[in-house]
Amino acid sequence: MLAVAGIDIGSATTKAVILEGNKILAFHLEPTGANAKETGDRALAFALQEAGIDLADLGAIVATGYGRISVPFARRRVTEITCHGRGASALFPATRTVIDIGGQDSKVIRLDAGGMVSDFIMNDKCAAGTGRFLEVMAGVLEIRVADLGALALKARRGAAISSTCTVFAESEVVGLIARGCPKEEIALGLCEAVAARLEGMVRRVGLEGEVMLTGGVALNEGVRRALERRLGVKLRVPPQPQLVGAYGAALLARDLNA
Ligand SMILES: Nc1ncnc2c1ncn2[C@@H]1O[C@H](COP(=O)(O)OP(=O)(O)OP(=O)(O)O)[C@@H](O)[C@H]1O
Ligand SMILES: [Mg+2]
Numbered sequence: 001m002l003a004v005a006g007i008d009i010g011s012a013t014t015k016a017v018i019l020e021g022n023k024i025l026a027f028h029l030e031p032t033g034a035n036a037k038e039t040g041d042r043a044l045a046f047a048l049q050e051a052g053i054d055l056a057d058l059g060a061i062v063a064t065g066y067g068r069i070s071v072p073f074a075r076r077r078v079t080e081i082t083c084h085g086r087g088a089s090a091l092f093p094a095t096r097t098v099i100d101i102g103g104q105d106s107k108v109i110r111l112d113a114g115g116m117v118s119d120f121i122m123n124d125k126c127a128a129g130t131g132r133f134l135e136v137m138a139g140v141l142e143i144r145v146a147d148l149g150a151l152a153l154k155a156r157r158g159a160a161i162s163s164t165c166t167v168f169a170e171s172e173v174v175g176l177i178a179r180g181c182p183k184e185e186i187a188l189g190l191c192e193a194v195a196a197r198l199e200g201m202v203r204r205v206g207l208e209g210e211v212m213l214t215g216g217v218a219l220n221e222g223v224r225r226a227l228e229r230r231l232g233v234k235l236r237v238p239p240q241p242q243l244v245g246a247y248g249a250a251l252l253a254r255d256l257n258a
């Protein structure tokens with residue numbers, strides 16, 4: 001059986017997954033940076049090296065993510081919506097709703113009983129409700145974005161952040177810090193703000209069935225819990241939530257090869 005690859009060039013992170021049959025041979029993640037093509041090449045090269053195979057050994061490559069046009073050797077370029085849907089339903093077939101919160105956009109995808117995308121909603125116009133919002137705010141708080149969720153969990157209540165706009169919310173956070181508001185309460189307020197944006201999107205698509213949370217922000221325990229509280233459901237987070245799109249792309253590459 002020929003190995004295949006899926007590459008997801010996201011605004012924040014580039015991911016590559018090498019699949020052989022049902023087995024993930026290797027994967028690689030790295031920051032996308034300014035040159036999406038170089039990063040895509042490098043991520044694939046790392047994953048191939050780890051899998052112990054060459055580019056010529058691959059049966060097919062499918063590319064996704066905003067930088068998918070930068071993968072010249074891709075047999076097909078597929079939207080993130082399709083790839084996330086495919087990846088999520090392969091990981092957990094009962095999934096009917098996928099919430100993906102990435103670096104630059106957030107999306108809610110509805111899957112039918114066969115795992116096909118039947119509806120979706122995407123916010124790619126505004127940083128609020130995305131990982132970028134949290135990155136900006138982590139900068140203001142002088143912490144790493146990866147530590148923001150754990151910090152939020154220490155708070156008993158979240159600071160009220162009323163602006164939905166990232167730029168205004170940043171000023172609010174600066175003001176809260178100046179007034180001596182504890183950082184953990186600000187962190188919780190920020191996680192709540194992201195969860196509130198996503199709740200609005202989920203309600204528009206309609207909450208159904210098992211819900212999977214994907215993308216880098218799924219690693220933020222504060223956002224995950226805030227979203228679970230708001231939606232009143234348990235969210236399923238796969239072990240590598242950032243890889244779901246690349247995994248879906250690899251599965252589509254496997255289909256091309258069948
Ligand atoms: N270890 C971590 N803990 C918490 N949050 C994280 C961690 N790593 C990344 N993130 C969050 O995930 C975001 C990036 O998510 P992801 O890698 O899914 O984005 P992307 O796919 O490149 O973006 P997009 O799909 O919007 O183009 C970052 O902005 C950050 O908020
Ligand atoms: Mg993404």
